[in-house]
Amino acid sequence: MLRFVALRLARALATVIAVMTFAFVVLRLSGDPAQVMLGPDVPQEAVEAFRRSWGLDAPLWQQYLAYLGAIFRGDFGVSMRDHSPALALVLERVPATLQLTIPALILKLGLGIPAGVYAALHRDSLIDRGVILLAVAGFTIPSFVLGLVLVLIFAVTLGVLPSGGSGTWVHGILPTLTISIGGIGVLARFSRSAMIEVMGQPYIRTAAAKGVKWRNVVRGHALPNAAVPIVTLVGFMVGSLIAGAVVVETIFSWPGIGRLLIVSVSNRDLAVVQCILLLIAAVMVVSNLVVDLLYGALDPRLRAQPTT
Amino acid sequence: MALADILPRTRRLLPAGLPVSVALSLFWLAAMLICAALADLLRPYPITRMDLAARLAPPLTPHHWLGTDELGRDVLSRLIQSVRVSLVIAFGATILSAVFGTTLGFLAAKARGWVEHAVVMLADFQAALPFLIMALAVLAFFGSSMPLLVGLMGFYGWERYARIARGLAISAGAQGYAAAVVQLGASPARVYLRHILPNVASTLIVSMTLTFPEIVLMESGLSFLGLGVQPPETSLGNMVGFGRDYLTTAPWIMLAPAVVITLTTLSISLAGDWLRDRLDPTIR
């Protein structure tokens, strides 16, 4: 088990460093931030001075090492727009994003998994059909279309909910729904098929044939086994949750990380974009790690896998 | 005539075993392909032609069947062009991603050792960042252009092909036909291109039907955010993005492309599911 954890930790660390390198390479090589920040009509001396003060005149590898060193010291640089530390700027927006994503995740898990399990146990019922329909919709309707349609219905036509902005919990309803609806369907369909597959296994039939109560068969045998694939999917969902937040925050002018990312990206604000990239990568790596470890805990076979 | 009377008869017209939903999907996809191929002929107006006398005209206005936008440009013409642009990007990207992923997968299977580790690392890295976020960073800093967009989208989903191709190539080489051909003295190129590729092709095509709609969604999402296809060119997502400002006054500008995106991805999923059941050797 120790070896398993150590291996996963090493891989997680390697991935974070790879993301850091990627961010650095793409963002540094792609354009000249001095030109972008100062505009085209600035004298050459001013551009040089800007470069020196931002360390952009050193060779690339020196910039990279300095960058890695700074990151490990917790220094993510300073926003080029308003000269405040990038990390503070980003962290300031984290609560707003969490206000959307955590309720959305709870909705997805709390509605998606029970609906899927129920649908699997009552196949061809109304809920079963609803789950399939919702899953297909969740997969095919892009979130920006869904968000705009919800605005059209609830804000423009009915006028019961605000179309954008933040402040009260009422403002959060439409964005949260937009992020979660598709995910509920996808998770429900996945739980449904995982459950159906497990229910068809010989050990379930054996347990049922031995006279174990049906309720106990489902609780004791089917659910724990169906949990393994479901946990994996939940790990992947964290990524889609973040990507969803970027789009949804833009639609609803929600002051979270996603909106900050889009704004910083259009302003070429290197430090902030890097900081957000790393933050997202760290969240993804940690959630993947948790899934891996949960997976190991749920499925004893994986712990004893030969590594050659 | 009631719908119920028509349905059984149309069902009889279909080839045996083809569900109505799949038939409709295939029909819609065929229509989209024709749209994309013949966009120049089908468009009633050039996409930038402004009819200032008929700005924000609602749908079903004569000469502008889907209405016009804030500059009086014909929505139907722009929609047809958008279908072409979005499909071309998605096709190009799907093929790129399949070729890139399959090549890396075969490479990993052939070379093993550190090459394999590097490919696995790369796939891990891809999984660690949501693709949209990574694409945003790249596009914003390089500026958006059509080749860059296709190239970038071409990285979407490569790791799936790589994983499949590697797994199948290793199992083919372990004791099967591939090992036998190697033992005949065949060069690696012959082993992989003449023997392994045709054998794994159906599985790869199955994954392509999964990636294609996701790439359509990804491109339209980026264009919606203003970072994909740039004006004056137009794509489905880009139309939704600009139509958003007129959501209250002229919702058709945004709804028309939104419906097309949804129907297209839905059709590919339905048709893809059906194709998968017929093609996938692991199911049979």
Add this chain to the structure above:
Amino acid sequence: MSRPLLLEARDLVRIYRSRRGLTGAVTEVRAVDEVSLKLRAGETLGIVGESGSGKSTLGRMLLGLDPAQGGTVLFEGMPLPRFGTPIWRRLRSRMQMVWQDPLSALDRRLTVAAQIREPLDIHRIGTPEERPARTASLMTAVGLRADQGGRYPHELSGGQRQRVVIARALATNPALLVCDEPVSALDVSIQAQVVNLLRDLQGQKGLGMVFISHDLKVVRNLADRVAVMYLGRIVEEGPAEQIFAEPRHPYTQALVSSIPVPGRPLDARILLQGEPPNPAARPPGCAFHPRCPLAQGLCRTRVPALRVPEPGRAVACHVTAGAQSPVAA
């Protein structure tokens, strides 16, 4: 024995390492342990052993498919080139293999004619116009009808598929053919036909053949000499008729006695006791001693060397080989 030496293996060793569990303890399996053998042109050598005896690994090593950790393989006096190199690939036209499972050894997406022709394409034998005719004559030689060339492997029977594999292996007129359990996946009724085909082709073409089987009966019909393997080592080797008439090693004796002979009562069989051999847990001393009816003290501690009790034969047994001199390498 005036025929030239075709293939020679000297002290071949193949070790597989596998890591078990999370502790990371590495287990070593000596699949092939200091095996030496010789094969002359036009001669057939049978290699017999249970599963896990290392006979298949040995077969792969003789073709250079599996690298040796120790020892060398000489083909026509030259050491085998490294696996996958252009020289190794070119050498494939001289040495070929017949696989155990013909269905998995054939590409299910190509017609059998295309697959029989493939070695000709690879090694550029004949002009492209001549190759279809050559393919057809190969098919006739292995007893297939020419019109079956357009079929796909799954459309043929198991015996026909193995004929396709044999035709493909013989397409380049190789000097050496290694057959790894070529009939064990086939119906018993078909086995004899394929064995006879291999024997006939071997005789006609003057092939040097290594025939690997777990079944002594099959080997008896076509081998000039037989080597018996047990847990990675050759325990007895000699001319086929002598091995069958007068086996020396207790393991060979048990194997030979298990072949039913008309007129001999079944209870004359020597029944092997104890666990079947496990390559991961090789007993010390003579690997066979836990199952050997003749085992003595020495057998539990010292590995017996191959000794030569009479010219042309070799036995690795402390008890039955006597005190003759060890075999010269």
